[in-house]
Amino acid sequence: MFADRARIIIRSGKGGDGHVSFRRELFVPDGGPDGGDGGKGGDVIFEVDKGLNTLIEYRHRRKFSAVDGEPGQKRRCHGANGADIVLKVPEGTVIKEAESGQVIADMSGDNSRQVVLKGGRGGNGNMHYATSTMQAPKYAQPGQEAKELEVCLELKVIADVGLVGFPNVGKSTLLSRVTNANPKIANYHFTTLSPNLGVVDLDGGGFVIADIPGLIEGASEGVGLGLEFLRHIERTKVIIHMVDAASVEGRDPVDDILKINQELTQYDVSLAKKPQVIAANKMDAFYGDEAEETLKRLRDTFEPQGIQVFPISAVSGQGLKELLYHVQGMLRELPQEPTVFEQEYDPELHLKADNLPFTVEKSEEEADTYIVEGPRIEKMLGYTNLESEKGFQFFQNFLKDNGILEKLEELGVKDGDTIRMYGLQFDYYK
Numbered sequence: 001m002f003a004d005r006a007r008i009i010i011r012s013g014k015g016g017d018g019h020v021s022f023r024r025e026l027f028v029p030d031g032g033p034d035g036g037d038g039g040k041g042g043d044v045i046f047e048v049d050k051g052l053n054t055l056i057e058y059r060h061r062r063k064f065s066a067v068d069g070e071p072g073q074k075r076r077c078h079g080a081n082g083a084d085i086v087l088k089v090p091e092g093t094v095i096k097e098a099e100s101g102q103v104i105a106d107m108s109g110d111n112s113r114q115v116v117l118k119g120g121r122g123g124n125g126n127m128h129y130a131t132s133t134m135q136a137p138k139y140a141q142p143g144q145e146a147k148e149l150e151v152c153l154e155l156k157v158i159a160d161v162g163l164v165g166f167p168n169v170g171k172s173t174l175l176s177r178v179t180n181a182n183p184k185i186a187n188y189h190f191t192t193l194s195p196n197l198g199v200v201d202l203d204g205g206g207f208v209i210a211d212i213p214g215l216i217e218g219a220s221e222g223v224g225l226g227l228e229f230l231r232h233i234e235r236t237k238v239i240i241h242m243v244d245a246a247s248v249e250g251r252d253p254v255d256d257i258l259k260i261n262q263e264l265t266q267y268d269v270s271l272a273k274k275p276q277v278i279a280a281n282k283m284d285a286f287y288g289d290e291a292e293e294t295l296k297r298l299r300d301t302f303e304p305q306g307i308q309v310f311p312i313s314a315v316s317g318q319g320l321k322e323l324l325y326h327v328q329g330m331l332r333e334l335p336q337e338p339t340v341f342e343q344e345y346d347p348e349l350h351l352k353a354d355n356l357p358f359t360v361e362k363s364e365e366e367a368d369t370y371i372v373e374g375p376r377i378e379k380m381l382g383y384t385n386l387e388s389e390k391g392f393q394f395f396q397n398f399l400k401d402n403g404i405l406e407k408l409e410e411l412g413v414k415d416g417d418t419i420r421m422y423g424l425q426f427d428y429y430k
Contacts (some may be wrong), residue, residue, distance in 0.1 A: 004155040004232070006058035007098060013041025013082035015120030015143025016069035018357070022136065023075075033136065035072055035126040038143045039079035041119030042066030046095060046105060048112040049088040055153050057088070069143055072125045082119055092158045092235070094341055098150040102345035108158055109340045117347055120144030123357070129375065139359040139374045147351045154231055158338065159197055159210035160331055162236035166256050169244045170281040172196065174314040175211045178324060202328055210236065230267045235339040238275050238330050245280035245294050245311070253280065253294065254301050275330050276307045279323055284313040360407040368417040370408055377421055
């Protein structure tokens with residue numbers, strides 16, 4: 001089956017950890033900190049490949065990860081950056097956050113390459129944290145954590161005109177006759193299994209037309225293959241409704257159009273509002289005055305709504321020239337910019353991470369005393385009013401959420417022990 005959807009997990013590379021080390025050489029016993037920085041993690045990049053037309057590559061593999069950055073080394077050596085991962089997709093692929101369905105990126109138009117998840121920053125080595133009061137910092141910054149996200153990939157074909165209709169009304173025959181496309185043509189009672197694209201060449205400018213696989217009643221609710229293909233109409237500017245005017249299969253053409261419009265409305269109200277034209281096919285299959293009676297019914301029903309009806313025969317070519325030039329005129333009156341879906345979800349805003357370092361150590365000089373320090377602690381103390389009840393509650397939650405209390409318990413802290421943080425001193429009670 002045509003692969004126009006996929007659900008995958010993407011993960012950027014973790015930043016490499018900063019290194020803790022001190023320069024120790026002959027005649028330089030106290031050379032100071034020289035721990036190097038960690039390397040940056042790799043990015044997850046999506047890129048348009050014009051040679052692709054399906055998402056089949058993502059049907060059999062679930063997770064895609066960039067490479068982690070390497071940790072820093074002593075002597076101020078920087079860790080290597082992790083390699084990016086580049087995921088190739090067909091033009092027209094929309095990347096959505098899986099849970100909310102919000103658009104992350106639309107790989108169409110000018111957007112042929114986009115970084116969707118950035119790799120984590122490498123952590124600073126301890127050489128960055130030496131100050132006049134802390135000349136031998138024993139902490140370094142950990143690398144920023146990797147970002148992981150489940151995304152849905154949806155291919156929405158890029159065409160000016162969408163050709164819709166019930167199965168076996170002649171859409172594939174029409175497409176093969178008026179364009180350079182070569183769809184499979186047969187008396188399929190169900191539906192073509194993939195959208196076919198073709199270019200219509202006319203004097204004064206051509207356009208791209210897409211044969212959208214046949215819809216059936218209930219398609220918008222997932223009946224048949226409707227939901228699999230309704231998304232391909234979303235970018236089109238004009239919709240051609242093709243109907244079996246001669247009722248070869250016993251369906252009423254007026255009823256067919258009403259049902260298809262109902263499916264479009266239920267899937268997305270904006271689809272039913274797109275400019276439409278009706279191609280009344282199989283006019284060569286009529287006998288006597290039935291053709292005029294059917295055309296009159298179609299025109300009386302839909303032309304008052306501004307939808308013109310064109311009698312055609314996809315097999316003989318009758319009426320095709322008039323239909324195509326009318327569609328060309330409709331396109332000229334519409335905005336020329338392609339339909340591009342705007343970003344609704346920014347992974348950088350939703351997947352923030354704070355990775356400032358800190359250390360928790362038991363004092364070697366004072367009994368039952370533990371020292372907590374580092375830039376993350378300094379930053380927190382700088383904006384927290386410990387004298388207020390809310391401020392102190394925030395302070396307690398900070399110690400818990402950042403794993404500081406857990407680390408103290410691992411070191412053996414007991415009720416009544418002293419916790420020291422940058423000139424502040426607390427008694428520990430669980």
